[in-house]
Amino acid sequence: MTSHFSKVLLVLLLLIFASARADHIDDSAYPYAVEITIELLAQEKLYKADPDKPRLFHESTTTRIVLYKFWGSGFLSTQNDPDDDDPHGALRDVGLMVHEVGVNRRGTSTLKLESAGGKPVVALAQDTILVYPDGKKARDINYTAKVPVHFWQGSLADFDKRKRVTAEALPAGKTALETALNKMLTRVFVERRKEIDANLADNGLKLLGPTVTYKLETKGPRALKVIFDNNLSMARLRLPDMRVHIKARVEQNYEQDTSDDR
Numbered sequence: 001m002t003s004h005f006s007k008v009l010l011v012l013l014l015l016i017f018a019s020a021r022a023d024h025i026d027d028s029a030y031p032y033a034v035e036i037t038i039e040l041l042a043q044e045k046l047y048k049a050d051p052d053k054p055r056l057f058h059e060s061t062t063t064r065i066v067l068y069k070f071w072g073s074g075f076l077s078t079q080n081d082p083d084d085d086d087p088h089g090a091l092r093d094v095g096l097m098v099h100e101v102g103v104n105r106r107g108t109s110t111l112k113l114e115s116a117g118g119k120p121v122v123a124l125a126q127d128t129i130l131v132y133p134d135g136k137k138a139r140d141i142n143y144t145a146k147v148p149v150h151f152w153q154g155s156l157a158d159f160d161k162r163k164r165v166t167a168e169a170l171p172a173g174k175t176a177l178e179t180a181l182n183k184m185l186t187r188v189f190v191e192r193r194k195e196i197d198a199n200l201a202d203n204g205l206k207l208l209g210p211t212v213t214y215k216l217e218t219k220g221p222r223a224l225k226v227i228f229d230n231n232l233s234m235a236r237l238r239l240p241d242m243r244v245h246i247k248a249r250v251e252q253n254y255e256q257d258t259s260d261d262r
Contacts, residue, residue: 032249032250032251032252033247033248033249034070034071034247034248034249034250035070035071035245035246035247036068036069036070036244036245036246037068037069037070037243037244037245037246038066038067038068038069038243038244038246039066039067039068039069039219039241039242039243039244040064040065040066040239040241040242040243040244041064041065041066041067041241042063042064042065042241043062043063043064043238043239043240043241043242044062044063044064044236044237044238044239045059045061045062045111045236045237045239046059046060046061046062046234046235046236046237047059047060047110047111047234047235047236047237048060048233048234049230049233049234049235051233054160055112055113055114055159056110056111056112057110057111057112057234057235058108058109058110059109059110059111059126060234064239104130104131104132105128105129105130105131105140106128106129106131106137107126107127107128107129107140108125108126108127108128109125109126109127109128109141110123110124110125110126111123111124111226111235111237112125113156113159113167113228114146115156116146116148119148120148120149120150120151120156120167121146121147121148121149122146122147122149122167122169122173122224122226123144123145123146123147124143124144124145124146124147124177124180124237125143125144125145126141126142126143126144127141127142128140128141128142139191139192141184142184142187143180143181143183143184144180145176145177145179145180145181146176147169147173147174147176147177147224148169148170148172148173148176149167149168149169149170149173149224149226150167150168150170151165151166151167152166152167152168153165153166154166159228159230162230162231163230164227164228164229164230164231165227165228166225166226166227166228167225167226167228168223168224168225168226169223169224169225169240173223173224174218174223174224174240177218177224177240178216178217178218181216181242182215182216185214185215185216185244186214189212189214200250204252205250205251205252206250206251206252207248207249207250208248208249208250208251211247211248211249212246212247212248213246213247213248214244214245214246214247215244215245216242216243216244217242217243218240218241218242218243219240219241219242219243220240220241222238222239222240222241223240224237224238224239224240225237225238226238
């Protein structure tokens with residue numbers, strides 16, 4: 001999975017809610033809706049082989065394209081694309097190309113080639129934290145997934161003979177990956193809920209917990225694929241394209257803010 005993913009989710013939630021403060025709202029509660037869609041495209045991770053364990057690889061770099069799209073009702077719609085004729089239409093898409101070298105992360109991110117019942121499995125694991133220049137640390141990614149694969153170039157025996165081989169996820173592998181990432185997504189909301197709530201409260205907002213829904217799913221034809229190049233002692237992982245869709249309702253209350261500066 002992409003690094004910084006949990007940070008991206010948190011930042012997006014805080015950004016869309018915090019940017020929507022409207023002091024002209026009277027002193028009472030108003031429920032509004034918000035949707036966030038995140039698409040993670042063309043994702044690749046490069047791993048270096050462990051010199052002491054021939055089937056174990058450690059993450060080195062990651063690249064991807066990230067697209068964000070927001071939609072909000074009520075006062076949240078004030079953040080919409082100013083050129084959009086529909087005042088409640090979608091926000092302008094935001095796209096980024098991200099390349100990470102891992103220097104701001106600490107922890108473990110590995111890929112391991114295993115065998116289960118004589119059939120190949122790619123085991124992915126990441127448990128990392130973000131480390132900022134000032135020394136501050138924050139949770140990053142924490143997930144494990146065992147993805148059944150099939151070789152369409154070479155075999156396990158060829159891998160052990162130090163030949164170049166290529167493996168691709170089976171349908172069961174796709175399901176296993178999605179399940180693991182959705183569990184991680186749930187942990188993000190649970191572990192960082194206090195941080196989200198505190199930031200929203202600073203802006204006179206409250207997230208209505210029972211209304212929060214989220215789901216990650218893979219999209220498009222790209223399956224998880226791994227190229228093991230033993231000549232270079234590297235493994236290149238191509239992740240499937242993914243989409244995360246988050247929905248929530250928020251409430252605004254300005255009991256303490258009745259200034260004339262409106």
